[in-house]
Amino acid sequence: MVSPSTLSSLQLVYPSDFRLTDKEKSSICYLSFPDSHSGCLGDTQFSFRMRQCGGQRSPWHTNDGHYDRGAPVALQRESAHYFGFVHFRQVKDSSVKRGYFQKSLVLLSRLPFVRLFQALLSLIAPEYFDKLAPCLEAVCNEIDQWPAPKPGQTLNLPVMGVVVQVRVPSRVDRSEASPLKQCDQESLLPAPVVLTSVHELDLFRCFQPVLAHVQTLWELMLLGEPLVVLAPSPDVSSEMVLALTSCLQPLKFCCDFRPYFTIHDSEFKEFTTRTQAPPNVVLGVTNPFFIKTLQHWPHVLRVGEPKMSGDLPKQVKLKKPSRLKTLDTKPGLYTSYTAHLHRDKALLKRLLKGVQKRRPSDAQSALLRRHLLELTQSFIIPLEHYMASLMPLQKSITPWKSPPQIRPFSQDDFLRGLEHAGPQLTCILKGDWLGLYRRFFKSPHFDGWYRQRRKEMAQKLEALHLEAICEADIETWVKDKSEVEVVDLVLKLREKLVRAQGRQLPVKEATLQRAQLYIRTVIGSLPKDLQAVLCPP
Template structure:
């Protein structure tokens, strides 16, 4: 069993013509139970054949059926009146489909899976992009000789990051040996923690990334302690501190690149999520399906989406029967939304009880026949139509920004290459990639990937142009639906044959937001950005530096902007493209962050009124959190309407209060309350002056209660987290140690012993 907290295991799955998906290797071999292996073949392998000319990465969730979980469950005693909670783990699949006439059926189909308990989506993708190409080079059946483009949530245009390492080949390594070596190296990495920069090496490839932020463990959540390995830190770790703006795991998702054809629907989707409505998403490829699911969930940021997210769902999933009966025999929950994404056209029939259906076409996929018609169904007579980027032959050019994935010391040129169809030749082998890349017309001198054969080359690889935005703008303003994607058109999938797919939004209550007006604002901002010249766009992007995979370092003054710009310029030769993030993506992200912040202003006002007399130690008390109820908020809203945003206050209170009632009765309300509590706790500890606190609270009984409240919060973070927040824990322990000095003996010594037990 792996001793790494980063990865539970790697799994290699191949498609057998006679029996379907078969597991070849699990590394470590004892990581999965027999049930886990069965479920994985049903969950991690596409259940509809994606006809794409490139490899795919997609993300999924599955029940924790690891061997460790099975042992823990057997040892756990649960009271008869309580159900044993089901935990889920995170999965990432690198799907390889290569045309090769020398093998049966003419195709090699493999899925390489990474399983982890950490929600570090971008880190998982980066690991797969290093490990899997080396695995494919060592495939005895059909080894890869060239770089292969990969499409994912972070790279909607198929892209390669790293050079071919010719030392990995079938004569040197088996695929199992590559996986074993990768696990061994990852086990030697420093322990994972949020908001930390790592400089590590994997299979000779140096990597630099920053882990995303996360909330502290909730003090009122029913979760069990984790079996966590001891903290291991060394000079490969840099703690960024509070002065660096931390970014969540989903902030690197390029929203415009993924959702540009749906711009006029996005505010509707946003409103549905805030009201805990459920959404089914269908696409023709698993990479697009899972990417859009994650993108949709991120529309409510800065709130942390805490509903059910099944970013890739197959018909074999054990919960399929329940989901397919929802809206028919089983009612939808009004307190928790569900986002389900899949690729099987059968879902349209199975999920016909779902009120909200979203269809997103991966136009990088290759058509094998049959027209795709997207039908729009309205809500209460209000027609819903889609934006359209054109006929699929010239999709939007996605601009890019850099992250720091460091090149190998043996490679001096770019890692990017022009996407090619698998098995049709790339024009470069492992020995001449450097020379060919330097002269190929589809790769910039600094190696930034441009476009594939069906795309219009942009003026600059990081520039969002009006020429490419115009079809989206026109379609959105004219309420134009998708044009049919005809066979032989370079897009689509044979799964589409004879299927009419739909976009449908039928909320159980009337939409309140003026979506036409809000969409017009978003389109106007995008149009303004598209008319900026390259220098202006780059200056805007360079004001925020991607410092690693999922981190934005915000520059606060003009000198910082200059420093940030210089850093991008100096690192451009050694940094690799990871997230294809443009100024358009930044605008869409900021638009919805602002919209959400406006919506929760009444919640902020209520929270401030409720907690202003409380100390940071009171906020650490579970009883305080339990007192921050939805009924309390709704009563406050009734008496204090001035903080309601203008896009809702144009309605009577009786009308817009319905939306706030739906929000307050669900899981997102609890999410925002805990985020506010956590923010105040962190800020309070940073500003804490223990001597002042001791003067304000002379009663030793009060001091002891406050010490215990903070201690229990820190203890929960240490014992219930695989990746404890080291910065917070260290700060809190320092405060606890100072507080002990104001407690008399013998409790002082006892408290010091308890503090020493807080080992991470």
């Protein structure tokens, strides 16, 4: 949904049947404009994320579940939040009472496709600011014809006379993205606008001022610690927050995060109260008022204006929270947290050398992204191996008994095994890995990871049980069973079949066909009256 807004009101909403509550409209208006401290002249793009108020009110694609099953966890649809992508324009205009033309074009989505939607707004916004509603209506009609996003596929998306080409990642992708297939266009048509990623930011540009503290920030994100990013403008704020929350890939970021947050937000009191501990949220703010309001927060990252030169910006210093007292606080990471892992000095040297040799920013970003990916994978692999050991052996799964239970996760057992199966097998970094895992167990990210893995294992167990039933001699089993037992088997098989057909169980098509055959065979062994009940005409 695309919606343009002025300083105090929502002028237009497309599609027109999309309903927003008054609370949501108010939030969009405030979140789509830089506050008065930012001084953003010209065109500025930034992002926000806001909580949905009330239940589902609009028809979304019916294949959402299919998309989420194939997409990386970090790119799955949000169920309770909207992402807002903003193109804000402020230019001098003497004909306006304020002396400035100020307007924002906002695109709302449940998908975090930052690169795609920013590129789309860059195409639409200049035209919209000139032609207003007719332009927006035409664009929305074009977007309405776009195919639904499919993980692993390259999409060609026509809009305003050009074709935007982008590939939607799949959860089975390797770390290196698959190359884009070229769009089949006639030679007379302009070449497509090819995006190298649907969502990835220029990670090196975002992290340039904090490179010396990237691993500390990675640990804070891993542990779900409350963090405030105080930036000079919404674009710097939102990019830094999105860069931080992407640090944990392929692990899902399970905490709340707000790339741009204002004092007018409906959750302002909830996030700033001093009567309880700060919530597990990453806040991006620009108003210096937050320095005073959030002094009790354990971690505050203040960043300055981005440098345009080719030199590496001055690195922010690590400072104690007690230094966070005045409104003219200098850039720095204000925290009492001591990192568990030693800094990777080799990585910093490579990145600094890249700056000196004018290495392209995308190459620098690739280096940084690979380092963070390998760091996260090294941390998660021992957890994955231990979790796999809790799965019952396949030979213990028999067709006529309920499948055995997954053994409970024992933190002590896991920690005892770290000496032989820990992250040191895949990561050269030294440090207190044991202490990091202990703190991780108390974080929302462990809870989110464990719930997801246990759910997947339970589904796998159920699928193996269904396969065991389908491979058994069901006709022999039926002979000495009561009608109640046979009917119970039919009902259980049908329930499993419905779940499997809904792709909730990882089973092969051949298994589904055998299950349907077994159901017919079992029903056929019952008296006619029961057959009529189980298979009504």
